[in-house]
Amino acid sequence: MLDASITPVVKVLLTPLVKQIAKTKVTPNQLSVVGFAIGMLALPLLAFQHWYLALTAIVINRILDGLDGALARHQGSSSAAGGFLDICLDFLFYAAVPVGFALADPAQNALPAAVLLAVFMGTGSSFLAFAIPAEKYQLSKPQFEYKSFYYLHGLTEGTETILIFVAFCIWPQHFSWLAYGFALAGSITIFTRVYGGYFTLQKKAVEPTNEE
Numbered sequence: 001m002l003d004a005s006i007t008p009v010v011k012v013l014l015t016p017l018v019k020q021i022a023k024t025k026v027t028p029n030q031l032s033v034v035g036f037a038i039g040m041l042a043l044p045l046l047a048f049q050h051w052y053l054a055l056t057a058i059v060i061n062r063i064l065d066g067l068d069g070a071l072a073r074h075q076g077s078s079s080a081a082g083g084f085l086d087i088c089l090d091f092l093f094y095a096a097v098p099v100g101f102a103l104a105d106p107a108q109n110a111l112p113a114a115v116l117l118a119v120f121m122g123t124g125s126s127f128l129a130f131a132i133p134a135e136k137y138q139l140s141k142p143q144f145e146y147k148s149f150y151y152l153h154g155l156t157e158g159t160e161t162i163l164i165f166v167a168f169c170i171w172p173q174h175f176s177w178l179a180y181g182f183a184l185a186g187s188i189t190i191f192t193r194v195y196g197g198y199f200t201l202q203k204k205a206v207e208p209t210n211e212e
Contacts, residue, residue: 028077039058045057
């Protein structure tokens with residue numbers, strides 16, 4: 001929900017840093033992999049209840065995730081392969097955070113973490129599944145023109161996910177309720193994406209073509 005508004009602001013903030021990185025031999029894919037490795041450190045840090053160190057790893061991961069795409073666009077090296085790598089690593093990182101909290105306190109956190117992971121499966125699959133026919137039908141993406149594939153909107157997007165991760169780390173004692181609340185919001189996202197995506201594609205399938 002917030003991605004379309006937040007992304008342009010983040011882009012402006014990252015531009016000076018991108019210009020400095022562009023002077024080096026660092027590639028966008030290298031940034032993606034390094035960011036992923038740092039982000040995955042959050043899992044053991046959360047498991048051992050080092051909340052603020054885990055939060056630091058999460059924040060660095062998100063900064064590098066913003067930089068990799070911005071660097072690719074700055075260098076004119078954006079590619080489907082880079083977008084594929086980026087989204088795969090993002091989803092693995094997203095899954096690692098609830099697992100870390102489950103390991104920190106299995107009795108209290110395992111069930112809400114499992115519910116949240118199930119919802120992540122739904123939001124992720126609906127997001128990626130729509131991108132395939134969206135590419136086939138060449139659907140426009142006016143708010144995310146620079147993305148490698150179509151971004152389907154929802155109540156819970158990347159910005160909301162990171163905000164809840166921050167909340168988890170600041171108030172770990174309330175992980176269960178925060179996770180259930182976000183899972184509910186994510187369930188609404190799944191419904192709206194499946195409903196809206198289905199009827200959008202159904203409409204495109206019956207539209208007359210311009211072929212003679």
